[in-house]
Amino acid sequence: MSVKVKYIDGLQFVGESHSGHAIVMDGTPEVGGNDTGMRPMELLLVALGGCSGMDVASILKKKKEHVTSFEINLKGQKADEHPKKYTAIEIEFVVKGRGLKEESVKRAVELSMEKYCSVKATLEGTAKVNWSYRILEE
Numbered sequence: 001m002s003v004k005v006k007y008i009d010g011l012q013f014v015g016e017s018h019s020g021h022a023i024v025m026d027g028t029p030e031v032g033g034n035d036t037g038m039r040p041m042e043l044l045l046v047a048l049g050g051c052s053g054m055d056v057a058s059i060l061k062k063k064k065e066h067v068t069s070f071e072i073n074l075k076g077q078k079a080d081e082h083p084k085k086y087t088a089i090e091i092e093f094v095v096k097g098r099g100l101k102e103e104s105v106k107r108a109v110e111l112s113m114e115k116y117c118s119v120k121a122t123l124e125g126t127a128k129v130n131w132s133y134r135i136l137e138e
Helices: 040-062 102-116 118-123
Strands: 003-009 012-017 022-025 066-078 086-098 128-137
Touching (some): 022 040, 040 066, 040 086, 040 118, 086 102, 102 118
Parallel strands (some): 086 128
């Protein structure tokens, strides 16, 4: 896997993936950016949510659960001192559907968090990752 990150101007960069997709990153005006894109540390949380979300959605689909909407809420707590890495991350999986089995949702989340999500595995030892789930009946 490879990516390229190109400098544009100020603190703006564009990341381009080998698969042909791009994303803009930028800083706030207070630090010299123009606020035209997400911050790199925000993208790390997005990557964690996307990685685990894809796992959970795939597992629930295989279990033939009727999911009508699905959101992953993430909050990161950063260290006060540089490099200001994440020290703790909270993930809440909110699954909405019809007749969802709690055991199916719980197991899907556990499998993602404990076995499949490569982003979470990469963060292990750096940030304490806690997770929870909620099921909403439609």
